[in-house]
Amino acid sequence: MSYKRTCVSMAVFAAIALLYGCSANSPGGAEIDRPSPKATDAYTGGPVELLVQDRNTGITEEEFQQYFAQPVKAKNPDITMKLTKETSIEKLLASGTTPDLVAVSNTQLGAYIEIGYPEDLNPMIRRFNVDVSRIEPAIVEVIQTVSRNGAMYGLPFGMNHGALMYNKDLFDKFGIPYPKDTVTWEEYLDLSRRLTRMDGGVQYIGGTPNNVLNLIRQYGASNIDAKDEKAVFTTDRHKAVFSLLQQFFTIPGLVVGNTYLPINLNGGTLAMKTDWIASISSSVVKSKPKFEWDLAGYPTFKERPNLGNPVDFHMLTVSKSTKHKEAAYRVLLTMLSEEAQTALSKNGRLSPLQDPKIKMSFAVDANVFAGKNLQAIFKTSPSPLPDYSIWKAIADPFLNDAAKEVAVNKKDINTALREAEEKANLAIQKERNAKR
Incomplete structure (x- = not known):
């Protein structure tokens, strides 16, 4: 489906132009031109704070700290994550405060593509050998469809069913x-x-x-x-x-x-x-x-x-202009790990991975489905949109x-x-x- 570019204020376009245009010559942009570190290498970019925006995924500050920021820091001590309360990407761009990552629902992804925010993660997926087949097929299909030309502008961390x-x-x-x-x-x-x-x-x-x-x-x-x-x-x-x-x-x-x-x-x-x-x-x-x-x-x-029911999911996207892509990639890898997905699932955010063991752990911390026929709901697959x-x-x-x-x-x-x-x-x- 074709998309028409939405109207964004001149201030926002100016901010985008400044951020994206200067990134190639900035210290952050220069790292793109250097040889990429091996995929197996740990993050070695030094202390960094990543700003994360939530757009329609319902992440609370408590959930963010316990299930996102802490697991990332446990694997990458130099990476700190901060959640902004500003829900308007236009306001963030206009103020020069571009989030490094955005947690976004599939229903809102198109709006971010329209303003040229996310980068295509296909190179990152190949570099780190991310096994996309672990993810629910309908999710991958939707991301590629809305992204156009098979681009992967996000990787999921949660879904509904x-x-x-x-x-x-x-x-x-x-x-x-x-x-x-x-x-x-x-x-x-x-x-x-x-x-x-x-x-x-x-x-x-x-x-x-x-x-x-x-x-x-x-x-x-x-x-x-x-x-x-x-x-x-x-x-x-x-x-x-x-x-x-x-x-x-x-x-x-x-x-x-x-x-x-x-x-x-x-x-x-x-x-x-x-x-x-x-x-x-x-x-x-x-x-x-x-x-x-x-x-x-x-x-x-x-x-x-x-x-x-039609597929409904939440994903993390990475800014084209972030100076901290290496750190951002580690966040995505951590959130797709079995450990992080199991913890999120137990807390009540269903995993986008097809692993039945992780799915059956859904909401166990709240003891909601003990003795219930939870496995029955997974006998139907999400419908592609x-x-x-x-x-x-x-x-x-x-x-x-x-x-x-x-x-x-x-x-x-x-x-x-x-x-x-x-x-x-x-x-x-x-x-x-x-x-x-």
Whole structure:
């Protein structure tokens, strides 16, 4: 997919030009021209402090110190890491405070590529013999796709994974067998129909998809055309997804007022919840459910077997202009190590590595999944994302609006999608005009 350069202030462009233009002649830039040290050599560049920005990965200062800075310093005593609280890369660049590394979510990587921040890590990967096959394939595919031309503008340190959490007590109450380790959306829909009922004056809900946009991406439907110019919501794939949604919405008792995608499992009246495993983990820790519960794999489309919730991950990128590339590389290598990944996983940040032993250590420090069927969630793989677009944030809300129109106002699917597409394109055009 093509990308159009986003509008950045003249001050930011000046900062980028100054930083990148001078790096070749600066002491930091000179090290690029010197012969690279052997990959097996320890870091010998002397004491250095690396500035790290967090952009949408949710790293707390406590987590940063314990699971990033300390492991790096243990292996490389001369490297100190500092986390900045500034979330705007534009402000950092304009002030001349370029972070050496950025911890960034896959949803925000494109914005950093647009301003020319990250360097291609392929040479570093070859030099240090980084085994990329250890990483979840969908993650590598997404990085290469959004980066263009196979460049690797980041290496992951954490990810999320879809899961199905269910209330065993409600299944037992109504004499319905628990979900299998893997279920299709059609099977999930059937369970929802059987469990959604009024009983003893209480309305019970079987379950629904928790996110319309994730459902669309899981099915491989792109919301923007190939030229990245306009929204496209009226494809056969979009209609197929909305047809599935409509079958949920027509279950008697499921839609209540404006609530059409119930997600509050903790209330005890919702039987199933599809969500991210990290969200389930934090929810269980906070609410301590009073009912018996367990896990199954995220539901899949029969046309796309074994592909669950779309891939979602966090990565570290390295600045093109940093004077401390050698130190930055050691950070990436440390964070991909088995030791660092196991520690992060135990603390509740799922590993992007395919190693089942590390994955099964997820959140053990909090004892969240003891005795639960955690292994079931890994029987489905993350779905590759079908699109990356600079218009994503503008277009996506209109699809949520379309789902509400179908659920609450009983609008025809074709009409709802066509109207949402028209509104999205008007909003995109307005934004495009504002940037000219």
